[in-house]
Amino acid sequence: MTLFCDITLAGRIELAEARFIAACSEAAAARRGDGAGFVAPIAGGVASYAEPESPLNKVAGLGFAGPPAPADLEAIEHAYAARRAPVQVELSHLADAALLEVLAGRGYRLVSFENVLGRALGDPAEPVEAPGVDVRTSGEDEFETWLNVVVEASLHPDTQGVPWLEEFPREILENAERDAAGLVQRYLARLDGVPAGGGSMRVAGRIAQLTGAGTAPAFRRRGIQSALLSARLADATAAGCDLAVITVQPGSKSQQNAQRRGFQLLYTRAVLAHEAGTRSPASAV
Template sequence: MLFGDVTLAARIEQAEAQFIAACSEAAAGRRGDRAGFVVPIAGGVASYAEPGSPLNKVAGLGFAGRPEPADLDAIEQAYAARGAPVQIELSSLADPAVLELLAERGYRLVSFENVLGRALGDGVEPVEAPGVEVRPSGDDEFGAWLEVVVEASLHPDTQGVPWLEEFPREVLENAERDAAGLVRRYLAELHGAPAGGGSMRIAGGIAQLTGAGTAPAYRRRGIQSVLLSARLADAAAAGCDVAVITVQPGSKSQQNAQRRGFGLLYTRAVLASGPV
């Protein structure tokens, strides 16, 4: 079982911060303006893409020193100018001084998410399910991939703790488009019909499983297990030593991942200042 220590958490959080920053920059390119921002802060990044976006967050803090109060002042003012709350995702393995500073500034705990991981050095066991085929998805079928992934996100499983936020279709579609050039996409078909999709980003030996979903009509057919297996096999072939996935505590996604050898590495506390 992979052990989540501070060194591993720092690698994962750096990869996450870089991914959020790249997606936010892609959003700026799509919009053709500079209404958003990406600002480095104490080893992490503060990102704002557009109103209501899941990319509007601070990620990666706590592994490169404590932020300066003046830097937090500037970040808070930037979000306030756009009518957005400040949302910080802070690892439980981050420097405790960061949490102390945020508490002093009135940040409150609003949610948790779990970061799961598994080592890839020993290979990946293949998984099959009747009628299910998973394959890399190219640009020629991006529309089909986007439709099934967004449809799955709009109808999440109800097991476990729900996500803090719900996003409308247009916002989810924009976020997936912004990430599209940064990830490997996978389409799952059931008897030839698009039924699910997922994605993966490889950075610094880490395979980030950046999302997966099954359309409601096709659930409980083993699609998620096959999607997970395919991505893990590709990650191992690419030389990654660890795969990570972010899930809600007690969710079906966590259950599926743990069945495939993932274990809890650490938890992120979601902290907020201003209305959420």
């Protein structure tokens, strides 16, 4: 089914993403208990800081409720500066165009892109079976197994396409996955009985957010990613979702696998960064 993404649909997806980032960051704050993190609403989106070097340190969902007031942006920049962290904004190309001018005027620079793909749901998803591959939902009893294989995959990303902007230490990746654990459904893939890959999914309204997946390097090119996609699409359809979305790096193997499973490019996010704040800490949120 051809899927057309207008501003309304993009805003719906970006709102789900902002709420997910906020919930993960709040879980990180509860885990740390030191009051160093923050989650702050800004112009329909959210600014999040979880801990040093975390992938949750970002501004997401901007541009669908008008541009932020200069005072709100300044307060957010001060909050990141107080923690010696850059401001990173992920901005959909369907967001309010005025926001680009606002950010450029404040010294933000373009550093990378990521693609948001989508697939309409409704009819049962065609199952994918790969020789020796078994994908099942993963419970608390095997959480550490799931965590190890997902983090290992993240530490050794596939080299096809545009690389991720940042690399994160193992401990920080493990923390981020633990913080998201209560918000997602986890899936563990085994190849001939050996844990080989894992993924996760969050249902937000009728959107199925495919919130990450990876295959350990030794098991790649065996159909595991396709099997993980198939299992999550089947569960998303059964849950009544009308849309599945996934974020990938442009030209990556993940994008290729997703498009083979019927996903289409909906929009691109520009990743913009403001480094100056790391040199001038001020009052925090």
